[in-house]
Amino acid sequence: MNIKEYKDLYVFIEYQDDRLKDASLELLGEAKRLKEDRPCLGYCVIAVILGAPSNEMLNELGYRGADKIINLHHESLKTYSTEIYTTLLNELIHQDKPDIFLFPATVLGRDLAPRLAARCDTGLTADATKLEFDPENQLSSLLYVTRPAFGGNLFGTIINETKRPQMTTIRPGVMDKLPLDETNKFVIEKREVHPENIMDFVKILKVLPKDHMAVDIAKAEIIISGGRGVGNRFDVLQECADMIGAEVGGSRAAVDEGRIDKEYQVGQTGKTVKPKVYIACGISGAVQHLAGMEKSDYIIAINKDPDAPIFGAANIGLVGDALEILPLLTQEIRSYRERS
Known part of the structure; x- marks a missing residue:
């Protein structure tokens, strides 16, 4: 393998129901940041999208x-198939x-x-939270990929010196997507592909969409999270959340104790969130939890x-029992609304 033949930053794009996934747009923003950080490489940011997306x-x-x-048109x-996607992307690589x-x-x-990394005989760093080029060599394209280990x-930091492409999966919510810039110059290349010629031993009979009532806390504007300190009284958090239009999350300790489902876990081994307001109740503030919510606005x-x-990261800190303070907040909001 001649590593010098390989160039550019490629980003796999996901979409659903004619809407681009935020996780992919975040990677586009990170790829552009990397490109601008190392202009001597002359790299381009290339988005790869499969199916028949709209113009x-x-x-x-x-x-x-x-x-x-x-x-790849x-x-x-539009319906994901592991074998077909892997084969087509392997050919592209x-x-x-x-x-x-x-x-x-x-x-x-x-x-x-x-699967694609194995097909290409290259390495993969999974669930990364930080990307940067080799800090000691300003001419190098070697990617330094940082990820949590041992439960956070x-x-x-992992590097892949001998194989290409350098592949990594990046946690949704960790990077920032760029704002729309309609002055940006770009090229669209549609390549007709023939998935019908690929042998696929899995046949998709039906796609069942996720319950439309399910909540993705990564998109919530207000989150009230509970830790070990609130015990099994997440109903108190939910009552307050309902009053202010918030979603309820939890720390890993609360999830491990069965107080709240894993999909609502905030932290290094859960979801990364960036709400306008984050209320941490009975959460000590271990580094693993802070990594998942420290970018919250307030x-x-x-x-x-x-x-x-946790007080070191907070804009406002209240020393007291959340199970006593939250009901007072809930009652105050209720009284205010009744007066209004």
């Missing part, structure tokens, strides 16, 4: 930071020789990326322990 979606990818959009590709290929660490990305108690912490680390 509006393709244009949005350009407005969000892509220099080029490659659409076929109507049947052998043809285009990308130096770096970024995937969102979504359900789809976590299924696709490792340690962080490891943080309110309620804890009995005045020395709890």
Whole structure:
């Protein structure tokens, strides 16, 4: 393998129901940041999208930071197939020789990326939270990928010196997507592909969409999270959340104790959230939890322990029992609304 033949930053794009996934748009923003951080490489940011997306979606990818959009075009590709997607992307990699290929660490990305890495005989760093080029060599395209290990108690930085492309999946919510810039110049290249010629031993009979009532806390504007300090009284948090239009989350300790479902976990091993307001109740503020919510616009912490680390990240800190303070807040809001 001649590593010098490989160039550019490729980003796998996910979409559903004619809407681009935020996790992919975040990676476009990160790819552009990397490109601008190392201009001597002359790399382009290339978005790769499969199926038959609308022209509006393709244009949005350009407005969000892509220099080029490659659409592997076929109507049947709107439904994900592990074998077909892996085969088509493997062919693209052998043809285009990308130096770096970024995937969102979504359900789809976590299924696709490792299979593709194995097919290409390259390495994969999964669930990354930080990307940067080699800090000691300003001419190098070697990617330093940082990810949590041992349940978030340690962080490891991984490099892939000998194989290409350098592949990684990145946690949704960790990176920032760029605002729309309709002055950005880009190229759209549609490549007709023939998935019907690929042998696939799995036949998709029906796609069942996720319950439309399900909540994605990563998109919530207000979150009230509970930790071990609130015990099994998450009903108190829910009552307050209902009053102010918030969603309820939890720390890993609360999830491990069965107080709240895993999909509502905030932290290094849960979801990364960036709400306008984050209220942490009975959460000590371990580094693993802070990593998942420290980018919140405004943080309110309620804890009995005045020395709890969470107060170091909070805009407002209340020393006390959240199970006593939250009901007072709920009642005050209720009274205010009744007066209004």
